[in-house]
Amino acid sequence: MTFPRFVPHLRDLVHNTDALISDIWGVVHNGVTSFPEACEALQTFRHNGGTVVMLTNSPRPTPAVIEQLRDLRVPDDCYDAIVTSGDLTRHDIAARPGEPLYAIGPDRDGPVFHGLDVTFAPLEDARYIVCTGLFDDEVETAEDYREILHAALTRKLPMICANPDIIVERGHKMIYCAGAVAELYRTLGGEVTFYGKPHAPAYERAFALVAEHRGQPVPRERMLAIGDSVRTDLAGANGAGLPCVFITRGIHAAEFAELQEIDAAATQRLFGDTKPPFALMRELRW
Template identity: 60%
Template sequence: MTSLRFVERLSDLVNGVEVILSDIWGVVHNGLESFPEACEALHTYRQRGGTVILITNAPRPADSVQRQLRKLGVADETYDAIVSSGDLTRNFVADHPGKKIFWIGPERDSSIHRGLDAVMVPLEQADYIICTGLFDDETESAEDYRAMLLQAREHRLPLVCANPDIVVERGDRLIYCAGAVAELYRELGGESIFYGKPHRPIYERAMALAAERRGQPTSLDRVLAIGDSVRTDLTGALGFGIDCLFLTRGIHSEEFEGIDQLDAASVKELFGHPPRALMRELRW
């Protein structure tokens, strides 16, 4: 490859594609409002026989994610199913019944513990940590947790990260996520366990749901991922063996401002291994 160009429409890329695995935050909404053209593109793809599985690093169960999507005006007809990192984290908790948990995260993520045998305790009494985010992501960064994480390391506590994202859009701002805390803990010598993109289990679950909807498994060469993060969406897709459509209007928007084409050196610098195509924002 000598260059990487922008494409204008999803319809130019989906010939032969049976399943789309689409990111949510940054693709169909920005945390405050939905993107109508993106929603319409996924809906149109479904009407033409494709299957859309939304895969998200949201640290909440899929039904909670669906309620948020509805509030933002994303219709249920936009997609076939949702897989969240919150679901996978809940599976971890269910597989460790009776264990004591220290929880780092905002109250809005409390649904991750709903219906589980989750015993919440102070840090010094915990068997492990679950991090769904920062207590106050409007004002805090991972550095605010350094002293707490050093204490956790001394107790040899594993940290289960329910959202591997480092940052995410909220309107026109970037806010820190659980991944920033988990990566700092790992840098400090602690054990961080990640659920969600770019790690393989979320893709395996998404493909299992796609097979249920379609009545049979889909070959990976007929699957397209869509996302706006190099670290999670692109890396996860390539690691799983599927192509990725990369949207540049999201968290990397400043790096792509004013660019219509990337030469080979720029592609390597920005992506390492390139996506299948670039698009500014999703439209049919």
């Protein structure tokens, strides 16, 4: 069996690659600051003729994500296009005009609803739930929502999860995301629709944008996925038929900290039943 190996430079992996499908949070920034070498790597790949589509589980629509990236000093020329969970969520909400919904998430995720025919309602009057995150992710966990979720379950309310991530790194702190609340609701017996990685619609949209920018579809074997999450990035890449470059500095950093090479035991411990990545990088750099 071949085990993934640590590779220091992206340039060693992209000789036959036309496009990168790259995660954002954990790869090019940590929610507080950008990673200059990662940005430079994507810029260089594009300068050499490659196409970069950023694929993020952010519950915000693309314009809001672009604004956030600029605030974090991620240059616009790092990417050709962006696909967000928020974009995909908006399509679902738009298909339910005026239908009362109960929103779970912070005010900063408000752009996902902007311009749509939305009626916000208390839980007892809602017909469905949209979860973009936790109301206060600095202190809350999914368990803080158990009572709300039980009440929703008694009314059999379906939930739309606008961010399947369970946890992300913000600076040096791990915070819970919408996926943690949605997974708890699902385990309680609730109906949940997830938008974003690792689910197929997010990748289908990314492939369409790659084809749009290159003027023709690109074979899967000429694309690479880049990400830092086993559950979303690696599983999603596997499901989409893409080789994955796994960045270890993100949410799994502690698990990889002392490893210099990966053997059978480490592969099983780190990736479980998920097909291992094509290659490992401590951080994205050209």
